[in-house]
Amino acid sequence: MTTRRExxxxxxxxxxxxxxxxxxxxxxxxxxxxxxxxERSGISRGSIPWHFGSKEGLLLAVLERSVDLIxxxxxxxxxxxxxxxxxxxxxVEALLRQPTSKLFVTLLVEALEPDSPIRGRYxxxxxxxxxxxxxxxxxxxxxxxxxxxxVAVTIVGAVIGIHQQWLLAPDRIDPEEVLGTxxxxxxxxxxxxxx
Amino acid sequence: MTTRRExxxxxxxxxxxxxxxxxxxxxxxxxxxxxxxxERSGISRGSIPWHFGSKEGLLLAVLERSVDLIxxxxxxxxxxxxxxxxxxxxxVEALLRQPTSKLFVTLLVEALEPDSPIRGRYxxxxxxxxxxxxxxxxxxxxxxxxxxxxVAVTIVGAVIGIHQQWLLAPDRIDPEEVLGTxxxxxxxxxxxxxx
Numbered sequence: 001m002t003t004r005r006e007x008x009x010x011x012x013x014x015x016x017x018x019x020x021x022x023x024x025x026x027x028x029x030x031x032x033x034x035x036x037x038x039e040r041s042g043i044s045r046g047s048i049p050w051h052f053g054s055k056e057g058l059l060l061a062v063l064e065r066s067v068d069l070i071x072x073x074x075x076x077x078x079x080x081x082x083x084x085x086x087x088x089x090x091x092v093e094a095l096l097r098q099p100t101s102k103l104f105v106t107l108l109v110e111a112l113e114p115d116s117p118i119r120g121r122y123x124x125x126x127x128x129x130x131x132x133x134x135x136x137x138x139x140x141x142x143x144x145x146x147x148x149x150x151v152a153v154t155i156v157g158a159v160i161g162i163h164q165q166w167l168l169a170p171d172r173i174d175p176e177e178v179l180g181t182x183x184x185x186x187x188x189x190x191x192x193x194x195x
Numbered sequence: 196m197t198t199r200r201e202x203x204x205x206x207x208x209x210x211x212x213x214x215x216x217x218x219x220x221x222x223x224x225x226x227x228x229x230x231x232x233x234e235r236s237g238i239s240r241g242s243i244p245w246h247f248g249s250k251e252g253l254l255l256a257v258l259e260r261s262v263d264l265i266x267x268x269x270x271x272x273x274x275x276x277x278x279x280x281x282x283x284x285x286x287v288e289a290l291l292r293q294p295t296s297k298l299f300v301t302l303l304v305e306a307l308e309p310d311s312p313i314r315g316r317y318x319x320x321x322x323x324x325x326x327x328x329x330x331x332x333x334x335x336x337x338x339x340x341x342x343x344x345x346v347a348v349t350i351v352g353a354v355i356g357i358h359q360q361w362l363l364a365p366d367r368i369d370p371e372e373v374l375g376t377x378x379x380x381x382x383x384x385x386x387x388x389x390x
Contacts, residue, residue: 028309102307109304112297112362114223123364130360143383150376153368157356158349165325165348165355167307169318173348181345188338188384 013051013061015041021062025099029059029106056118059107064121066100067128088136089183093175096163105164129156140190151190158182208246208256210236216257220294224254224301251313254302259316261295262323283331284378288370291358300359324351335385346385353377 019041023032034055038045052058095101104125111122133152142148162182166173214236218227229250233240247253290296299320306317328347337343357377361368 105307106304108359108363109301112300119363126360126363146379147372147376150369150373151380153357153360153373154353154377154380157358157360157373158353159356160359161352161355162348163352164303165321165352168303168314168321174345177342178345178348178352181342182349184341185346185349185380185384189380190383 009051012041012043012047016043016048016051016058017062017065019043020058021065021100024059024062024103029103056107056110059103060118060121062100063103063107063125066095066098067125085183085187086180089179092159093179096159096166096175096179101163102167104160105167126156129159137190142190146190155182155186204246207236207238207242211238211243211246211253212257212260214238215253216260216295219254219257219298224298251302251305254298255313255316257295258298258302258320261290261293262320280378280382281375284374287354288374291354291361291370291374296358297362299355300362321351324354332385337385341385350377350381 016037020032020037023036023040027036034045034048037043037048037058048058052061107118107122110116111119113119130149130152133155134148137148137151142151159179159182162173162175162178166175166178211232215227215232218231218235222231229240229243232238232243232253243253247256302313302317305311306314308314325344325347328350329343332343332346337346354374354377357368357370357373361370361373
């Protein structure tokens with residue numbers, strides 16, 4: 001049973017997250033202050049660290065919300081396997097085009113600092129992405145000797161690296177074409193019946 | 196003809212770059228100062244901005260030296276095409292394991308800042324990597340309808356993303372296994388003769 005107080009706390013959390021996601025995308029992560037988030041969300045400034053600890057904590061929560069969206073949005077596709085490959089790549093493209101996706105890159109450098117407090121949670125985000133990918137691969141007839149985990153690292157890696165190249169050179173990289181090519185490479189390597 | 200003064204300037208530049216590469220890898224980019232680089236290289240502190248402008252300029256020059264090493268080191272392999280795929284992936288693994296490769300990630304966030312002065316040069320580094328990959332692909336019989344440029348973005352992307360997952364979770368990601376899988380996917384998708 002959820003009490004009224006818990007419900008309000010949950011609602012405040014959501015309002016803060018939605019406001020922060022918008023502001024990070026518009027103004028950038030570094031330029032956004034707790035005061036900006038308070039103003040946009042209508043929630044008092046003091047509640048933000050109460051909910052999220054620090055600004056990195058808030059950023060991580062914004063990213064985790066994105067990952068939850070991936071998890072729920074893809075649940076259906078993942079069970080349909082290979083036939084849905086083109087559809088899956090369209091979903092990945094839509095995800096990369098979300099302004100908040102850029103924050104994955106911003107946070108990466110923080111996570112790589114020695115003794116970073118957010119490293120463990122960032123690794124969890126990568127784990128979730130790889131797990132989604134492995135679940136999808138379970139429905140494919142992988143060739144003998146191919147390890148699903150290594151394929152998942154490769155595919156998640158390709159999406160990460162395509163995203164970054166596109167962020168840096170949006171006029172030269174066409175994510176639709178490149179993700180289509182990734183789909184074709186996966187399909188050519190894993191779905192071709194060998195004689 | 197190179198004058199004695201030009202030669203000395205070139206030598207100083209090299210000594211600064213070698214010292215900076217070591218220090219960035221040992222202490223981290225943010226923690227390294229011009230004074231540290233001066234002490235390690237034996238070149239006066241004031242010469243460093245004269246050669247490289249800013250600390251970001253120095254970092255970019257360190258990275259460009261890595262890219263030059265890739266370019267010269269791979270020139271032979273790139274012309275030998277498919278037969279060298281395993282060998283090529285071993286070379287990529289050795290490159291990712293170089294401590295300075297982590298700096299590619301550090302600099303990425305700086306390059307993504309709006310109006311970043313280093314963005315253009317970072318994009319050039321990506322361009323060089325893609326161009327090397329395209330040159331290698333020229334020796335392969337690509338299936339009809341497959342665009343070498345899009346395949347290059349995908350492969351370079353996979354290497355970038357595999358590198359980052361490994362940096363974050365070195366105990367869970369085995370770069371040798373994953374790069375071997377990438378090689379197998381490329382070979383399965385592009386080198387299989389279709390009936």
